[in-house]
Amino acid sequence: MTKEQKSRKVEIVNRKAKFEYHFLAEFEAGIVLTGTEIKSIREGNANLKEAYCVFRDGELFIRNMHISEYKYGTHNNHDPLRVRKLLLKKGELKKLERKVKEKGLTIVPYKLFLSERGFAKILIELAQGKKSYDKRETIKARDSKRDLERIKKGRY
DSSP: OOHHHHHHTOEEEOHHHHHHEEEEEEEEEEEOOOHHHHHHHHTTOEEOTTOEEEEETTEEEEESOEEOOOTTOOTTOOOTTOOEEEEOOHHHHHHHHHHHHSTTEEEEEEEEEEOTTSOEEEEEEEEEEOOHHHHHHHHHHHHHHHHHHHHHHTOO
16 A cells, blocks of 8 residues: 555544534535644544534634644644634635525534645535434434345345
């Protein structure tokens, strides 16, 4: 396995987000990182579970994304929960900002991955929160799908 193939395998997903939200649109954004942060991400030491996106002065930032300190970092190590800037095109930023001002829409960080060139990218989703009955339907659909798979494999 070459170094490039190994770097592409890093993929950190916020699985809970699909359960909590209806996804309406997705955007791929770059993320401003320091040296120790990207090294830690390449080792797979990041967490999107409680992360969320906010607008400040027309720019998009991600908060509460936990990137563990780099194991071999010295006094130059980063703060694990620091606010990080997301990089999007100006038109996409304006579109997102307009949509977020609408009632019930939010921006959810869904997936963190490394691009083919080795840059850290984050897949953000424009989303609308699910109601409790929607969540029950999601659970029901997932359970029935699992049962069908078991029947197909002959394990039931």
